[in-house]
Amino acid sequence: MTLPGWIAVGLLGGVAAAARFAIDAEIAARTDSELPLGILAINLSGALALGIAAGAVLDGEALVIVAGGGIGSFTTFSTWILDSHRLGEAGLARLAWLNIALPLAAGFAAVAFGHWLGGAL
Amino acid sequence: MRSLPHDRRKLLAIYLGGVVGALIRVGLAEAASTSPGQWPWATFVANMAGALLLGYFFALFREHPPQSLNHPFLGIGLCGTLTTFSTMQLELYEMVDGGHPGLAAAYAAITVAAGYLCVRVGIGLERRRGESIGGYTEFPRGDRR
Numbered sequence: 580m581t582l583p584g585w586i587a588v589g590l591l592g593g594v595a596a597a598a599r600f601a602i603d604a605e606i607a608a609r610t611d612s613e614l615p616l617g618i619l620a621i622n623l624s625g626a627l628a629l630g631i632a633a634g635a636v637l638d639g640e641a642l643v644i645v646a647g648g649g650i651g652s653f654t655t656f657s658t659w660i661l662d663s664h665r666l667g668e669a670g671l672a673r674l675a676w677l678n679i680a681l682p683l684a685a686g687f688a689a690v691a692f693g694h695w696l697g698g699a700l
Numbered sequence: 701m702r703s704l705p706h707d708r709r710k711l712l713a714i715y716l717g718g719v720v721g722a723l724i725r726v727g728l729a730e731a732a733s734t735s736p737g738q739w740p741w742a743t744f745v746a747n748m749a750g751a752l753l754l755g756y757f758f759a760l761f762r763e764h765p766p767q768s769l770n771h772p773f774l775g776i777g778l779c780g781t782l783t784t785f786s787t788m789q790l791e792l793y794e795m796v797d798g799g800h801p802g803l804a805a806a807y808a809a810i811t812v813a814a815g816y817l818c819v820r821v822g823i824g825l826e827r828r829r830g831e832s833i834g835g836y837t838e839f840p841r842g843d844r845r
Contacts, residue, residue: 580730585723592722593715596781600714600772625786633790646787647726652718656747656783657754658776660815664755679812686789694793 584640588648595652613674615662618655619682625654626686630693635700706767713769717777721750725782736798740791743784744811750783751815755822 580588603617610616629650637645659682667675704712728742754775761771788811795804 585726588726589719589723592726592781593718593777596718596721596777597711597715599780600711600776622785626789629786629790630793633794643726643730646790647729648722651725651784651787652722652781654785654787655780656785656788656811656815657750657779657819658783659785660751660812661754661758661819664816664819682785683808683812686785687792690786690789690793694797 580640584644587644591648592652595649599653613671614678618658618662622654622659622682623685623689625650626689627693630690631697634694634697709769710772713773714777717773718781721778721781725784736794737800743787743791747783747811747815748818750779751818752822754779755819756826759823759826
């Protein structure tokens, strides 16, 4: 990785984090659900985008910047797991399991579809 | 920074945390790149560390006033960006695509189970710290065991 590459990773990472927060807040304000739909939408759209990026011609430093710096930063593992833990602790065990299983299965499908889409482009 | 409206300062704190989190995660990935037939240690370590820290920060900052920038910087920015969902999913796809479905199943199950454990350990560490310094820490409602 070149120095401009690292700078791009840092800048994109910051933008992606701020976008994650803003989109999550927008979705949370517009929906009324115990399930954290904002993080779900962010993680699934990110999985689709990463599938497209990896399936398309992107490789080398461009892929590291877009995939690692941008998309990888936009989606999150820690908040997803903490939210699931909080659902469980609030006595909503079924929703906690759903919040684990649904993104896991749908995220895989999103990457697979994106990969196919990226390859077809 | 004090002169900025709170929403701007919060976004800036999240941005700065995101810069640091992304550099650490991509740095780990560059230092320890793996092929689809191998355990993705870089992503795994980043996700576990971020889950542990987020559990700790979640418990630590729970009682902080909404204008505090600690959680935006460390929780949403740093931990949220250090960890990744999409890269893990791409790794799972590449494992299955590369003929390693068993490894993919193990990676998915262990990442979720160990991540859950890391969140719990992080929350527990903060609670013990709170007790050991004799301070009063109201434990989050619903998280009491």
